[in-house]
Amino acid sequence: MRWDFATVIEHADVLAIGAVGTLRIFAICLVLGLGLGLPVGLGRYARNPWLRAPATAFVEFFRNTPVLVQIIWFFFALPILLPFQIGPLTAAVLGISLNSAAFSAEIYRGGIQSIERGQWDGARALGMSWLQAMRRVILPQAIKRMLPALANRAIEIFKMSTLASAVAYVELLQQGKLIASLYYNPIEVYTAVAAIFSVILWPLVQLSYWLERRLKGGE
């Protein structure tokens, strides 16, 4: 067989638009997914059952349902229940962010619980409130331990963004599909898409290694 990358390169601008879409949804889901995970993770081990039960239910529900199903559900079912339309971006962001929040909540919970009781004792004995102890003493140490897992989650979110193509959100895979359907060169296009993903992710992975090394300082 003959590889035909010429048409792929010719339509690099189409893929570039897709890459921007991928980066946009990635940025939104990264912030929402990892950000929401923290309060959920804290709720997961709260002593108050009114905090713990909903947090646990949230984690169990979103961890145990496929993201693709969630995205499609948000796109098609939610507008029936709610009085407004939901665009492909919103539907995909909801699915990916809530799923990532459920997974990262477990990372936060594990990281925070791995900090020795003595650290809480030291902070509380100084007269710190729960929030002060968390912010000044517990989280700075826990983040270091959680970083590899959180970086993994970020990489996962980046790749999950392709699921947004199921509701026709303009991102890399969606644009690849478009080119492939016009020129019948799916092998070349998907090879290119895979290569772009790996090229964008490479510096991200390096950044996480670098952060990990940097945060190790002092201990």
Place this chain on the structure above:
Amino acid sequence: MTVLRLAGLVKRFGANPVLRGIDLTVERGERIAILGASGSGKSTLLRCINFMELPDEGRVEFGGQVVGSERDGRRRYAERELTQIRRQVGMVFQHFNLFPHMTALGNVMEGPLTVLGQDRVQAEARGRAELARVGLADKADAYPAHLSGGQKQRVAIARALAMDPALLLFDEPTSALDPALVGEVLGTIRALAEDGRTMLLVTHELGFAYHVASRVLFLADGLIHEQGTPAEVLKEPRQAATRAFIASHKQFSL
């Protein structure tokens, strides 16, 4: 002036009573050594005083104020009030509990900075002064991982002092140390005693209790079994349990 008064303090862990009714009045400047076998409730007693553990029954009076409020026949404690008490009570732990992500100076500044809301310049000046007091001015920039056990414990003492505590609680401050490092920590505590600080000290160092304490309590089964001057309790104990405890501690002394 009375710093602390405990009345009928009871603490249970599940069905297991650890403290079974402790009455204790601590006057300003008193240095009280608390002795007792492991499991006698010494550490729990200290932890009830700064409310790291909530007592199940009884009253704690701090600086003339009863802590908590009575409701439905039970004493309730508001977190905000307990946080206020902890700011005025310094605690030094067996395992130091220094913050490993902060330098020695960072550890000592943390209370004034975060809890008292002092500005950085003020907190740093205070931190350096307290480090100098415990003889560690030159270790300000060292992280806990690079300090010896004795140095760590002295940083922990400086951290407690930076809060200007009205009362200092020491929970077996030398039990986790190599024998060679015990002396420097005891020396630091002794200097604080000579400054007239009010302190409660749970310890197994009978010699130190004898020389530094103004009063010695012997705890057994969650009760104050015997108390008095160091000479009374350590040299002429009246209770059989106290005698047995002291004998077991002297078993291998030279």
